[in-house]
Amino acid sequence: MQFTDAVTVSGTRRTSDGYLVAEAKAVRTGIQLYLGDEVGKPEMQVVRVYRPAEEVFSDASLQSFTHAPVTDDHPKDAVTSANWKDLAVGEVSTAAKKDGEWVWLPLILKDAAAISKVEGDKRELSAGYTCELVWGDGVTPDGQQFDAKQTNIKINHLAIVDRARAGSQARIGDGATWGVSPFTPDHKPTEEKIMTLKTVTVDGIPVEVTDQGATVIGTLQSRLADANTKFTAAETAHQTALAAKDAELAKKDAKIDELAGKVLSDADLDKKVQARADLVSVAKAIAKDVKVEGLSDAAIRKAVVVAKLGDAAIAGKADAYIDARFDLLVEDAAKGAPDPFAAVVKDGLSQSSDADKVTTDAYAQMVKDLKSGTAAAN
Numbered sequence: 289m290q291f292t293d294a295v296t297v298s299g300t301r302r303t304s305d306g307y308l309v310a311e312a313k314a315v316r317t318g319i320q321l322y323l324g325d326e327v328g329k330p331e332m333q334v335v336r337v338y339r340p341a342e343e344v345f346s347d348a349s350l351q352s353f354t355h356a357p358v359t360d361d362h363p364k365d366a367v368t369s370a371n372w373k374d375l376a377v378g379e380v381s382t383a384a385k386k387d388g389e390w391v392w393l394p395l396i397l398k399d400a401a402a403i404s405k406v407e408g409d410k411r412e413l414s415a416g417y418t419c420e421l422v423w424g425d426g427v428t429p430d431g432q433q434f435d436a437k438q439t440n441i442k443i444n445h446l447a448i449v450d451r452a453r454a455g456s457q458a459r460i461g462d463g464a465t466w467g468v469s470p471f472t473p474d475h476k477p478t479e480e481k482i483m484t485l486k487t488v489t490v491d492g493i494p495v496e497v498t499d500q501g502a503t504v505i506g507t508l509q510s511r512l513a514d515a516n517t518k519f520t521a522a523e524t525a526h527q528t529a530l531a532a533k534d535a536e537l538a539k540k541d542a543k544i545d546e547l548a549g550k551v552l553s554d555a556d557l558d559k560k561v562q563a564r565a566d567l568v569s570v571a572k573a574i575a576k577d578v579k580v581e582g583l584s585d586a587a588i589r590k591a592v593v594v595a596k597l598g599d600a601a602i603a604g605k606a607d608a609y610i611d612a613r614f615d616l617l618v619e620d621a622a623k624g625a626p627d628p629f630a631a632v633v634k635d636g637l638s639q640s641s642d643a644d645k646v647t648t649d650a651y652a653q654m655v656k657d658l659k660s661g662t663a664a665a666n
Contacts, residue, residue, distance in 0.1 A: 289327070289418065289419060289421050289467075289468070290366070290417075290444075290466060290467035291416075291417055291419060291438075291467045291469070292362060292414045292415060292416050292447070292466060292468070300407070303396075306400070307378075307396050307398050308378075308396065308407070309381070309394070309395075309396050310394075310396075310397065310406070311392065311394055311395070312392075312446065313387060313391065313392055313393070314353075314391050314393055314415035314446070315344055315349075315415055315417060315441060316344070316389045316390045316391070317339050317340065317341045317344050317345075317389045317390075318338070318339060318389060318428075319337070319338055319428065319432050320336075320339070320470035321334050321335070321337075321470055321471055322334070322335045322468060322469075322470055322471070323335070323471065327421060327468055332435070333499060333500065333503050334500055334504075335435050335436060336435045337421070337434065337435070337438060337470075338428055338432075338434035338436070338438070339437070339438050339441070340437060340439075341389075343419075343437070343438060343439050343440070343441055344391060344441060345386045345391070348440075348442070349391075349441045349442060350383065350384045350385065350391065351383070352417075352441075352442040352443045353380050353383070353384035353391065353443045354382070354383050355379050355380055355381075356380045356443045356444065356445055356446060357372055357375065357376035357379050357445045357446075358376065358377055358378035358380070358395055358397060358402075358413075358446045358447075358448065359375045359376060359377060359445050359446070359447045359448070360399070360401075360402050360405070360448050361447055361448065361449060362414060362416060362445075362447040362449070362467070363375050363445070363466060364466065365466070366418075366445075367444055367445040375445075376445075377397055377398065377399035377401075377448070378395060378396050378397035378398050378399065378402065379395065379396060380393050380394065380443075380446065381394045381395055381396045382394050395446065397448075402448060405448060406448060409450070410448055410449070410450055412449050413446050413448060414446070414447045414449045414469070415443060415445075415446055415447075416443070416447055416466050416467055417442060417444055417467075418444060419438040419439065419440055419441045420440045421437075422437050422438075422439055423435065423436045424436065424437075447466075488501075488502050488506070490509075564585070567588060567589075568588070570621070571589075571591070571592045573621055574592050574617050574618065574621050575591075575592050575595035578591050578592055578595045579591065586610075586611075589610060589611055589614040590602070590607075590610050590614075592614055593610055593614050593617065596617055597613065601613070
């Protein structure tokens with residue numbers, strides 16, 4: 289595809305033969321805007337075309353500038369060996385080279401009429417070149433989006449043109465039919481064309497802009513809306529995560545409080561140790577062979593009752609009953625008196641002769657105790 293691009297003549301000087309030596313910069317890297325219908329995409333208002341540095345400064349591209357012809361205005365057709373003598377007024381004198389984001393071109397004009405125009409007011413050049421336009425959305429290394437990129441860039445000619453009506457940085461080659469030229473939003477393609485304006489609302493303020501300006505503003509507003517949506521979603525997710533974390537911390541705090549409530553003070557711990565020691569002492573006093581290691585307090589009381597009264601005495605009985613029987617044993621132990629009833633019921637009541645013997649022995653012991661008590665009283 290054929291393209292033209294704006295450049296400016298600078299650093300001019302005359303040689304002893306009357307030729308004009310000059311410098312120019314052409315075909316820069318980066319993004320340029322083109323009308324969609326001019327690059328085969330009528331469905332698009334504006335096409336963002338990217339010129340990668342590796343394409344602009346490739347050896348093949350730079351070599352194509354060497355001895356490229358300079359013309360007075362853009363020719364209708366590409367310059368070739370068949371029409372070069374009729375169209376050329378000079379040429380690029382030596383090899384082009386990289387100059388920042390531009391291609392630097394040394395050129396020489398040899399036609400007197402063309403030199404006179406350049407020394408007058410015709411001070412602009414428009415580079416005519418061919419390239420392949422590769423379509424596909426992408427993003428430049430510095431974050432700019434594009435719709436297509438140029439590859440295989442080759443210069444055909446440099447055209448001397450009048451200063452652009454919208455300024456030296458605006459579109460050049462208004463009247464050219466050779467190739468497609470980039471534009472800026474304030475560009476007026478022809479003197480007769482009337483620029484139409486659209487009203488776009490920005491932050492509640494109506495603003496009149498060109499169609500291209502409206503497109504750019506609409507794109508920016510859409511991107512801003514997308515960014516706000518993503519930010520809102522991210523903020524919501526963040527707040528949700530914080531709430532979940534707060535709930536988790538609250539559970540942990542509650543657990544800590546619960547555990548703290550179970551921690552005994554030194555005084556409470558002393559009381560509990562003393563109570564345990566007292567229980568063990570009483571249990572051993574009542575039933576010296578009872579095993580207390582590893583048993584709970586309730587289990588110790590039950591073991592003592594079983595040791596004194598037997599399993600049958602508490603079979604099927606509730607814990608409260610067992611505790612009550614233990615308390616009775618403690619009271620009897622404190623009095624120092626034997627429990628004749630316990631001896632009777634230790635192995636359960638029966639009608640056997642053994643039971644009679646136990647009963648007789650218990651009665652005899654009671655009578656003996658009563659007599660001892662009477663004698664002591666006298």
